Amino acid sequence: MKSATGLAIAAMIAATAAWSDVIKPDEVVFVDGAVEASLSGVSGDPVVGAELMNKGSGNCIACHQVSALSHLPFHGEIGPPLDGVADRWSQAELRGIVANAKIMFEDSMMPSFYRVDGFIRLGDAYTGKAHSDGEVQPLLTAQQVEDVVAYLNTLKEE
Amino acid sequence: MKRPQILTRAMAVTVATLCAASASADPDEDSLTINGEIEIMTEAAAPAHLDDVDTIYSGWRFRSDETQSMQMDDFDNPAMIFVEAAAEAWDQVEGTEGKSCGTCHDDVDNMRGVRAVYPKWSETAGEVRTLEHQINDCRENQMGADSWNYTGGDMAAMVGLISSVSRGLPVNVAIDGPAQSTWEMGKELYYTRTGQLELSCANCHEDSYGLMIRADHLSQGQINGFPTYRLKNTKLNSVHGRFKGCVRDTRAETYKPGSTEFIALELYVASRGNGLSVEGPSVRN
Numbered sequence: 001m002k003s004a005t006g007l008a009i010a011a012m013i014a015a016t017a018a019w020s021d022v023i024k025p026d027e028v029v030f031v032d033g034a035v036e037a038s039l040s041g042v043s044g045d046p047v048v049g050a051e052l053m054n055k056g057s058g059n060c061i062a063c064h065q066v067s068a069l070s071h072l073p074f075h076g077e078i079g080p081p082l083d084g085v086a087d088r089w090s091q092a093e094l095r096g097i098v099a100n101a102k103i104m105f106e107d108s109m110m111p112s113f114y115r116v117d118g119f120i121r122l123g124d125a126y127t128g129k130a131h132s133d134g135e136v137q138p139l140l141t142a143q144q145v146e147d148v149v150a151y152l153n154t155l156k157e158e
Numbered sequence: 159m160k161r162p163q164i165l166t167r168a169m170a171v172t173v174a175t176l177c178a179a180s181a182s183a184d185p186d187e188d189s190l191t192i193n194g195e196i197e198i199m200t201e202a203a204a205p206a207h208l209d210d211v212d213t214i215y216s217g218w219r220f221r222s223d224e225t226q227s228m229q230m231d232d233f234d235n236p237a238m239i240f241v242e243a244a245a246e247a248w249d250q251v252e253g254t255e256g257k258s259c260g261t262c263h264d265d266v267d268n269m270r271g272v273r274a275v276y277p278k279w280s281e282t283a284g285e286v287r288t289l290e291h292q293i294n295d296c297r298e299n300q301m302g303a304d305s306w307n308y309t310g311g312d313m314a315a316m317v318g319l320i321s322s323v324s325r326g327l328p329v330n331v332a333i334d335g336p337a338q339s340t341w342e343m344g345k346e347l348y349y350t351r352t353g354q355l356e357l358s359c360a361n362c363h364e365d366s367y368g369l370m371i372r373a374d375h376l377s378q379g380q381i382n383g384f385p386t387y388r389l390k391n392t393k394l395n396s397v398h399g400r401f402k403g404c405v406r407d408t409r410a411e412t413y414k415p416g417s418t419e420f421i422a423l424e425l426y427v428a429s430r431g432n433g434l435s436v437e438g439p440s441v442r443n
Contacts, residue, residue, distance in 0.1 A: 052401040061374040078366055109365065111355045113343035121352045121410045139354060 022142045025099075027118045033104030034092040039114065039142035048144075057139040058148060063110070068155060071101025080112060094152045097108035098145050113140040138145075184368050185219035185377075190437075193232055195231075196326045202433035211363060216434050217377040217442060220368070225389065230442040236441035237318055237387035240311070240394050244319035247312065249289065249378065253303030253402040259316075262300060266323055273324040273436050277425040278336045286340040288423055289317050289398070306369075314385045314394035321385065321438035329382050329436060331428045344426025347419060353410025358428070362404075379404070380431040381424070383440030390443060397424050 021041025028035055038044075052058035054072050061069060063078035089097065096103060101110035116136040124131050140148065190198040200216040208214075218226060232238045249260040263269065276289040293316055294305040299312075306313040333341040351358045362371065365380030372378070385394040398415035401423060405412040411420040 007314045044319065059372070074370070077369040078371055107360050109357065111357075119352075119354055119356065119410075120350060121405075123353050123408075123410045123412070125409060126406060128402060128410075128412040130411040136354075 025114050028099055028114065030096055030100070030103050033097055034090065034096040036092045038146055039095070039099065040146050042143065042146065043128070043146070044143070044146030044150030046150040046154050048125070049147035052140070052148050053151060056141050058144070060148070063118070065090060066151070075113070076101055082152065082155055084155060085151045086156045088158045089152075091153055095145065097150045098140070098148050098152070111139060114138045114145050175342050185215045188219065188223070190218055190230065190234040191231060192325060197435075198326060198437050199435040200434070200437075202328075205429065205432040208430060209369060211378070211430075214380065214434055215378055216431075216437055216440075217380055218437065218440060219304075219427075220377040221442060225441055225443050228298065229437075230297055233240060235387070235439070235441060236392070237322050237385070237394055237441065240315040240387075241318045241322050241439060244312075244315035247316060248319065253297065253301035257301045259296065262296070266319060269320045270323045271289075271327060273321040273438070274327045274329050275331055277331060277337075277340075277428060278419060279332065279335065286337050288397075288416075288421055288424055289320060290398075291421075292319070293320075306331065307400040309396045311393065314396050315401075317396065318394055318439040319382070320384045320434055324436040326435050329426060329428060329431045329434050331432060332423070333429045337425065340422045341425050341429060343419070344422035344424070347423045348426055351408075353408030354406060355410075356406045357408045359404065359423075365421055378430070379427065380428050380434060382434040383430045383442070385439040386436055386442045388442050397427075415439060 001146050013139045021038075023037065023041075028039065029037070050069065053066065053069060060066075061072060061075045062083070064089070065075040065077065065081040065083075066114045067083050069075070084096070087088040092105070097105075097110075099114035100112040101108045102112055119136075122131040122136065123129060170276075188200075190200050192198060198216070198218075200219050202214050204211045204214050218229065228234045228236065245266065247259075248266050249258050251258045251261070260266075273289065274402055276292070277286050279285075280287045280292075283291075290306075290313055293313065294308075297303045298305050306316075331337075348359045351361065359379060359437070363374055367376045367378045381397050381400075384397045385399070386400070387393070388395050396415070398420045401420055402412045402415060413423075
């Protein structure tokens, strides 16, 4: 009993801490395209990251091939393959690329996954309708960016 | 800024995949003759106004052999059922004036050449018009009939009928003179990166044609084959319907079918295909 309550409280504190440590999209600090600090204040989960590579607003393999995900069908060819990407880029650089690739790569075709302004004719997701006046959600949440970065960090060849 | 460095970093891998991907990287080498007699130019030298593309290709060249073969004979082309219905509608008297399309235009074969030059500047209207607009103008002002829904089935079928009699003729829309400002507007729209994904038509259909984006083999997004029968939705699809889908997929607010913006975009996209044969109604996935 006692320890269960203790755990619940510990979890609550962790959750609160995590929430308050979230860096908002317009507060992210880029240095040469890289982002040093975790966006969520918590480390990412590579297993969740792997799922985001395939689904939802991540859907990274729409444009990138990843050999480690070869069990999933249809990898795109728009961007470079991500095999060994962690040998080429540091964690901070990977975080910067996922958050807003257009800072590292000028005019990149890669969408900015953690940005909320500067869009032309922003729609309401895939409905084709205009976005309401409400708050714009980034394509990935702070934690999702961390999860994806944690997954990218596993892609080592050397 | 960091581009050169990135290029070298990614170079080794990119070269490796280029080899692996080359099977699907280009339009294929197949050629298209319909009913054993109508030769279709699915490839042509790019028109002079295109700076970043040398050769233009019909979307047909990017489809699988099975999909391609459905277009080689009208008996196998599912779009033709709709065209047959439109051929009946052609002679159907409707509206307060007691007329049909055929009353004024006689045989539909007289429409040969029309599809190839639309969208086109209309002197009477003082604006660039699509074929759909012209059809609705005839219905309302000549026949005294109701206009058709811009992307509706009746309209797509009639556009399909009128396209079918132009098959094999080169697309040749005018982009100068009074049409020029509309064309410029279309060009601007073509290169504008819209929506939360910030993608322009050019990102996918000029910079990336021949590549796979998830399960889709990107074509140049040409409209010489419209209307298209899509295996995906088993109906005839209009140009503006397709544009709407592509804009929506960038997580953007789309323009309306028949809007000034889409007319301009249609003129511009059509002009990128000047030299390809009219191929509609075509079959796509």
